[in-house]
Amino acid sequence: MDLVRGKAPGSADFRFIDLFAGIGGMRLGFEAAGGSCVFTCEWDDRAQQTYRANFGDEPIAGDIRALDLEAIPAHDVLVAGFPCQPFSIAGVSKKNALGRPHGFACEAQGTLFFQVARILKRHRPIAFLLENVKHLERHDQGRTFQVIRDVLERELGYQVTYRVVDAQGYVPQHRERIFLVGFREKCDFDLNNVSFPDPATGPRLKSILHPEDGTEVMEPPYTESPLAKVSARYTLTDHLWKYLRDYKEKHREKGNGFGFSLVGAEDVARTLSARYYKDGSEILVSRGKGARPRRLTPRECARLMGFRRAAGKDWIIPVSDTQAYKQFGNAVVVPVVADIAKAMRPFVREAVMLGYAPVRAVLQALA
Numbered sequence: 192m193d194l195v196r197g198k199a200p201g202s203a204d205f206r207f208i209d210l211f212a213g214i215g216g217m218r219l220g221f222e223a224a225g226g227s228c229v230f231t232c233e234w235d236d237r238a239q240q241t242y243r244a245n246f247g248d249e250p251i252a253g254d255i256r257a258l259d260l261e262a263i264p265a266h267d268v269l270v271a272g273f274p275c276q277p278f279s280i281a282g283v284s285k286k287n288a289l290g291r292p293h294g295f296a297c298e299a300q301g302t303l304f305f306q307v308a309r310i311l312k313r314h315r316p317i318a319f320l321l322e323n324v325k326h327l328e329r330h331d332q333g334r335t336f337q338v339i340r341d342v343l344e345r346e347l348g349y350q351v352t353y354r355v356v357d358a359q360g361y362v363p364q365h366r367e368r369i370f371l372v373g374f375r376e377k378c379d380f381d382l383n384n385v386s387f388p389d390p391a392t393g394p395r396l397k398s399i400l401h402p403e404d405g406t407e408v409m410e411p412p413y414t415e416s417p418l419a420k421v422s423a424r425y426t427l428t429d430h431l432w433k434y435l436r437d438y439k440e441k442h443r444e445k446g447n448g449f450g451f452s453l454v455g456a457e458d459v460a461r462t463l464s465a466r467y468y469k470d471g472s473e474i475l476v477s478r479g480k481g482a483r484p485r486r487l488t489p490r491e492c493a494r495l496m497g498f499r500r501a502a503g504k505d506w507i508i509p510v511s512d513t514q515a516y517k518q519f520g521n522a523v524v525v526p527v528v529a530d531i532a533k534a535m536r537p538f539v540r541e542a543v544m545l546g547y548a549p550v551r552a553v554l555q556a557l558a
């Protein structure tokens with residue numbers, strides 16, 4: 192299967208590859224900055240289904256560990272949100288509880304970063320953007336992050352800057368993620384110089400909730416008549432609502448802050464997780480005193496993560512609610528990536544131009 196595609200070389204600002212692509216949040220951000228995606232790798236069938244529905248019926252490579260490096264086309268930028276499960280606090284404690292190793296010692300997942308390193312080593316793109324959970328920096332008392340930096344900086348020779356960014360300046364969600372940007376050649380790019388909107392003045396939930404007043408076009412199964420109200424299926428059952436309240440009470444008595452979070456139009460949501468489909472407890476929308484709350488609809492989750500297609504078109508959600516919640520919970524907040532990509536673009540473009548043979552010849556002639 193030919194896995195290479197995208198605009199003809201030279202017609203786009205720069206070419207990038209999308210690894211651990213999920214549903215393509217990184218791709219949306221880099222396309223907004225003028226990039227052309229020439230290769231995608233994502234092994235999950237349902238994520239591939241959503242990716243294709245939104246980007247077109249393009250070839251997508253599967254398991255990254257089985258990839259033939261020669262099948263990857265030349266590219267200027269590599270982007271990858273490598274799986275955070277072995278690095279996240281939840282992932283670590285679950286694995287510890289099971290008496291299993293975690294992080295780099297975990298054979299199944301911990302080596303996925305090294306798949307990225309393998310591709311960087313073979314293709315030497317001008318730059319990369321990697322994304323992970325905030326906790327990556329502290330995992331295993333900082334050793335995991337140190338190994339990652341050593342590989343990127345010392346072994347591969349990239350100039351790396353990194354930063355934790357809270358998406359709350361863009362969307363009504365507190366979501367902190369660590370981003371690492373690397374450049375092959377020494378340059379003035381520093382992620383710490385990129386400005387992001389202030390989380391304190393970010394939008395509130397009313398900007399992403401269904402208005403339920405008839406001003407929005409009805410979208411089954413998410414909204415129903417009359418007035419495009421949120422469908423009853425998103426309201427918690429009596430049983431689940433009682434369970435969540437009892438659970439919270441039990442932990443409150445023990446002095447713990449665990450439990451559901453009830454939010455309204457003027458609030459900001461907690462981080463949407465890939466587990467949201469289970470009970471929705473991290474973000475429950477209040478329906479007024481005494482009424483059972485509801486989950487967000489997948490359409491609201493799309494907005495909460497900044498997912499829209501080009502020209503402001505709605506993101507296509509071709510999968511079940513369960514799959515959609517998992518996909519959005521795993522994704523990046525698109526406008527955060529778009530701003531990072533825009534900041535990287537001039538440095539990438541400069542390197543692309545310098546690498547272009549006729550320009551190099553002129554520069555050499557002038558030297």
Ligand SMILES: C[S@@+](CC[C@H](N)C(=O)[O-])C[C@H]1O[C@@H](n2cnc3c(N)ncnc32)[C@H](O)[C@@H]1O
Pocket residue numbers: 211212213214215216217232233234235238253254255256272273274275303518521522523
């Ligand atoms: C954290 S998610 C990335 C989400 C993405 N940034 C987005 O915006 O949708 C990591 C993705 O890596 C994929 N993945 C995990 N192991 C993989 C492997 N061995 N080969 C290819 N993809 C893999 C998962 O299916 C998941 O979609």
